[in-house]
Amino acid sequence: MPTLSFSHVSFAWPDGRRVFDDLTTAVPEGLSALVGRNGIGKSTLLRLALGELTPTAGTISTAGRLAYVPQDLILGVDARVIDVLGVAPRVDALRAIESGSGDPAHYEVLGDDWGVEDRALAVLRVLGLEVGLDRRVGHVSGGEAVLLGVGAALLADPDLLILDEPTNNLDAEARAALRDSLSSRRGATLVVTHDRGMLETVDRIGELRERDDRTADLHWYGGALGEFESARATEGEAAARAVTAAESAVARRGRELDAHVAAAGRRSRQGEKARAQRRVVGLAADAAKNRAERTDARVRAIHEQRLAAERERLDQARAALPRDRAIRIDLPATAVPSRRLVAEAAGLVTRTGAELDALVRGPERIHVAGGNGAGKTTLVATLLGEIAPASGRASVAVSAGVLRQRLDVLDPSLSVIDNVRRRAPEASPQDVRDSLGRFQFRGASAGAPVSTLSGGERFRAALACVLLARPAPQLLVLDEPTNSLDLDSQARLLEALADFQGALLVISHDPAFVEALHPTRRWTVAAEGGPVTDEPLA
The missing domain is CATH 3.40.50.300 (P-loop containing nucleotide triphosphate hydrolases)
Structure with a gap:
């Protein structure tokens, strides 16, 4: 049962620019990565999944609880770590009870969650964060703040966890800790990332790609980065072969059309010569000429249609080739x-x-x-x-x-x-x-x-x-x-x-x-x- 599914979803911005058209896909359990060139629509896809945007057509469904960690996570500098983790009321109630409070309100807030503080500390350890629960956010680094956001999501134990570029600004140790945490998590996890280390640990990779109509489509590849790059290389080689074959087909159809035009020209000259020598005269000559011209026109149209079809296939094959967007700074x-x-x-x-x-x-x-x-x-x-x-x-x-x-x-x-x-x-x-x-x-x-x-x-x-x-x-x-x-x-x-x-x-x-x-x-x-x-x- 997929945790997140898109069924025939279309979306366009108010200015009419279309991003998705009839997109159908699903995110199953396990660790999935979403990649694609900058500007292709990854953030738009996430906003649709989160309900921040409404599709112009189709339906989006999620099963269970969802948690999201944005790329530009903003935390209040005066907030405590337990505030960010979302467990402050329960931890404060637990501490009050342990200090001798008999206030029923504290027991009501804590409920049966007597291990809340230990779980919060365990999540921090798993993520490699050596910070106290009462530390202020203003005293942690940007990378540590991102990990706190991830920790809050992990503590919530959602059925679907979505993260947008979570490894930005993380050092090697923090990246490794995050990869291990996400790989061992139950449920479904969708991470937008271009971090090769992260991509080497995922179960599948979905790539957003531009179609001929300039909308984006999502292609899934089983396995991690190695399998993805191998499959993409195979597709690139196949696309190059398709272009070569299409170019040959266009050349062949062009030669066939040229040959027909040349043959029609010879027949026309022979007919004119026959009429000039009066071997064919009168109405019979005119009828034969008209039949020949109609036949030539019909056959020529067939050749032109075939050539146009091959040219269209060539255009499609060239469009499938990876685009060379190289930048040069040999200044x-x-x-x-x-x-x-x-x-x-x-x-x-x-x-x-x-x-x-x-x-x-x-x-x-x-x-x-x-x-x-x-x-x-x-x-x-x-x-x-x-x-x-x-x-x-x-x-x-x-x-x-x-x-x-x-x-x-x-x-x-x-x-x-x-x-x-x-x-x-x-x-x-x-x-x-x-x-x-x-x-x-x-x-x-x-x-x-x-x-x-x-x-x-x-x-x-x-x-x-x-x-x-x-x-x-x-x-x-x-x-x-x-x-x-x-x-x-x-x-x-x-x-x-x-x-x-x-x-x-x-x-x-x-x-x-x-x-x-x-x-x-x-x-x-x-x-x-x-x-x-x-x-x-x-």
């Missing part, structure tokens, strides 16, 4: 000579207690690692001069571009072009348009307001703003760049960074992404402060 102005000083930290101590002595020279690639709340972002901001050090000094000797998680380089009210021109005012609109082609912004998309872009498009726009700025950045700083990026966008980003000739400083908890970057060094920031470990990797 010569960003190149750094191998011995050039890029950055220096001398006796640097950050306000969180991290200590760093280091020189960065040439096109090095440095991975900044450490647990949630260790102070990685603070270290990088101090190195860049954005935050004053507690002691020591830091300097950057080249132009730097910084791309933060919140993409704050973008003004949502401006177009992509105007956002870039703000950072390169001397560049002409046409020069900016030409450069934006490297980032897959062409034609009308380059003039689109940032507020209308999908998550992946916003990331590309922000990356363009940073890299096309003047002076061109020779040090590129990326803070959790894969958060909320779909699998294809992650692959395109890695391809683009492979061409980057400057220095890279990357904060990331994504091990697969970091490994693919081939970092030359790793700076590991300890949660308790102290010296930053500087480890050469190549």
Whole structure:
């Protein structure tokens, strides 16, 4: 019995833009993942499932209790951990009773749930959270706050649990703890994620894909990421073969049509010659000519219909091919000579207690690692001069571009072009348009307001703003760049960074992404402060 089902569901926004048309699918028990390119409709699908949106047609049904953990979870800074977990009244009543209270109200609130505090502590342990139940939310990190939201959902023990990008901002240990918790959970769990580690543990993967009519359809693949990628590769190979076969069929039908036209032309010339030599005269000649022309027209129409049908099949086959959305950042102005000083930290101590002595020279690639709340972002901001050090000094000797998680380089009210021109005012609109082609912004998309872009498009726009700025950045700083990026966008980003000739400083908890970057060094920031470990990797 599916916990969540869609039956012939259609949905369109008030402006008429259709997202789903006759979608029928179901989410069974076990751990299921939902993937798809940014902007395809994953969030819309979740909002429909949660009842926040109403379908224009069809029905959506859920069986049992549902819990939801959003991507942008907002918690009150003064709330206690037990408030977030949703057990505060019962825990407070239990504590009052244990302190000697005989108030009937406390017994009424607690009911039979005498183990509520132990269960809350057990959930925190399972998620790897070392926080007290009375700790204020304002004193936990962003990653810990997400885990608290997950913990509240797990304590509620819903029949269906839906999570939207839950591993964003979680360190490796927290990600592993979350994966284990979700894998062992009873009931149905649907997680929207592009975290490869999470995708390697799921029972099935559903991919939202764009159809020919630009609405989205959902395709399910049994198994985890390996099986999914293998199936997708097989589909891609089959699509390529279908295009080749369709091209051959179009060419064959074209030759058949050409041959018929040529033969009809020869017959027509022979008929004219016969009439000229008066071998065929009068009404019989006219009738024969008319019959021949009608036959030729009918046969030609058949050939043209066959050719049109093959061309339509070719268009469909080409539409099924994976689209190449590669971005290119092989910008010569960003190149750094191998011995050039890029950055220096001398006796640097950050306000969180991290200590760093280091020189960065040439096109090095440095991975900044450490647990949630260790102070990685603070270290990088101090190195860049954005935050004053507690002691020591830091300097950057080249132009730097910084791309933060919140993409704050973008003004949502401006177009992509105007956002870039703000950072390169001397560049002409046409020069900016030409450069934006490297980032897959062409034609009308380059003039689109940032507020209308999908998550992946916003990331590309922000990356363009940073890299096309003047002076061109020779040090590129990326803070959790894969958060909320779909699998294809992650692959395109890695391809683009492979061409980057400057220095890279990357904060990331994504091990697969970091490994693919081939970092030359790793700076590991300890949660308790102290010296930053500087480890050469190549």
